[in-house]
Each structure stands twice: as C-alpha cells, then as structure tokens.
Amino acid sequence: MSSIKTVAVLGGTGKEGSGLAMRWAAKGYSVIIGSREGEKAVAKAAEMNAALGISTVQGMANPDAARAADVVVLSVPYSAHKSTLEGVKDAVQGKVMIDLTVPLQPPKIRTVHVPEGKAASLESQAFLGESVRVCCAFQNVSAEHLVDPHYEVDCDVLVCGNDAEAKKLVIELVEATGMRGIDAGPLANAVAVESLTPVLLYINKAYATKGSGIRITGIG
Ligand SMILES: NC(=O)c1ccc[n+]([C@@H]2O[C@H](COP(=O)([O-])OP(=O)(O)OC[C@H]3O[C@@H](n4cnc5c(N)ncnc54)[C@H](OP(=O)(O)O)[C@@H]3O)[C@@H](O)[C@H]2O)c1
Helix, strand or coil: CCCCCCEEEEECCHHHHHHHHHHHHHHHCEEEECEEECHHHHHHHHHHHHEEEECCEEEEEEEHHHHHHEEEEEEHHHHHHHHHHHHHCCCCCCCCCECCCCCCCCCEEEEEEECCCCHHHHHHHHHHHCCCEEECCCCCCCCCCCCCCCCCCEEEEEEEECCHHHHHHHHHHHHCCCEEEEEECCCCHHHHHHHHHHHHHHHHCCCCCCCCCCCCCCCC
16 A cells, blocks of 8 residues: 655646656546646646546645645756745655756757756755655656556656655656656766756657657566
C-alpha cells in the first residue's frame, strides 16, 4: 500500500507537468495542479478531470498546492526555478520534492549548460535546506506523448537523491506512469542526469523526432 497521499505538481499547467499529473490521476493518486495563478490551475484541473472522467484533480496557487501535498513536483522552466522555490520554501519543509527542472540556457538548448550550483536539483536542495528530501527524476522524458495515459512511453527514468526512502517513493511514482524507475545514486549525480537532456534535444533535431529517450541495459 502506497504511503503517498497527495502529489502536487507546481507548474502542472505546462507540458511536462500536466502529462505526469494526468498519468498519476489516471492511476488513482490524489493530484493537485499548481500554478502562479490559482484560477489557471483550477481550469487545468477541470480539463484533466473531464478528460479522465474523474473529479479528484484539484487546482491551486503553487504555495497552497505545495502545502496540501506530501510529494511536491517542481516542473517549471529554469528561468522560473529560483522564484518558484522562493514562493514555496516554507510550504515544502519536511516533504519530498521531485525536481525535474533542466537548466537549459536558451537559445542554446542543445548544448549542455551547467549552472552555478552544478544542477538545478542541487540548487533546490541547497536553497530549501536538509529537511526537504529533494530527488531528481523525469528530466530525460519528453512531454510529447505524456498527456495520453494509454501511450506507452519508451524510456527509463533515472532517479537521484540522498534519502533512500524518498527515492523509493519517487520510483513508485515513476512506475505509476508506466516507465521504469532506476536508482541512479545520490543527488550529486543529477549533474549527469540533467546534462543528458540537451543531448537528447540535439538527437531529436538530428534525427527529426520529438521523443528520444534513454534505456539502461544490463540490469535485467
Ligand atoms: N517539455 C519537455 O519535453 C520536457 C522534458 C523533460 C524535462 N522538461 C523540463 O521540465 C520543466 C517544465 O517544462 P515544460 O515544457 O512543462 O515547461 P512550460 O510548459 O514552458 O512551463 C511549465 C509551467 O511553468 C510555469 N512558468 C512558465 N514560465 C514561468 C515564469 N517565467 N515564471 C514562473 N513560472 C513560469 C507556467 O505555469 P503557470 O503559468 O501556471 O504558473 C508553465 O505552465 C523545464 O525545466 C523543462 O526543461 C521538459
């Protein structure tokens, strides 16, 4: 039996966050969409409920969404990362956070950019403090087909974090999306995971696709 009661997706109005939220809601998790604007979140939640034929998805302003959840997913562009964290710092204390932000530096989104704190999720951990158990996951999953819960996304999801129990919860949420979650070590390894995304964006362009992903072989 899962110990996860409610998942809030901050920036869940966007491409990646709404796709993951749809999949968790379809699997019966209690999901809250977060946004800078409460009304925008409520509208997105209503859209998801209608698409899934349910009424459990809620919409709230980001701080309220974070406060009401036990797992908080951060899904905003890197340019909005710091300001979003500032707005929810108090609300996320003591919780598990999944940071899927990729520190892209437009317009050069197909070239690896290592930020000042080495990785967006390491910056989150440093800013939020040790009581928040930050994990990184989903950076290498294209939003292209996520929103259709019946579409089988062909990739693995690397999960990094410093707390074994938190990583277990995150891997449970990964598996609920239909993908395979892989323990990829401590949060320091997020540097490599986040850096893979610009590589995949390059591959997408070179091979005229939108959905390249990664697979780990040799582990059965
Ligand atoms: N798209 C993909 O295929 C993909 C794949 C892997 C990882 N990622 C990563 O996942 C994260 C989200 O990607 P996305 O494609 O979902 O992004 P997005 O759709 O452009 O934005 C997500 C949400 O972030 C909020 N936001 C946008 N600009 C903002 C700003 N200037 N200040 C504060 N909030 C802002 C918006 O929510 P509100 O307006 O409702 O507040 C928006 O709906 C990014 O870090 C991205 O690199 C994306």
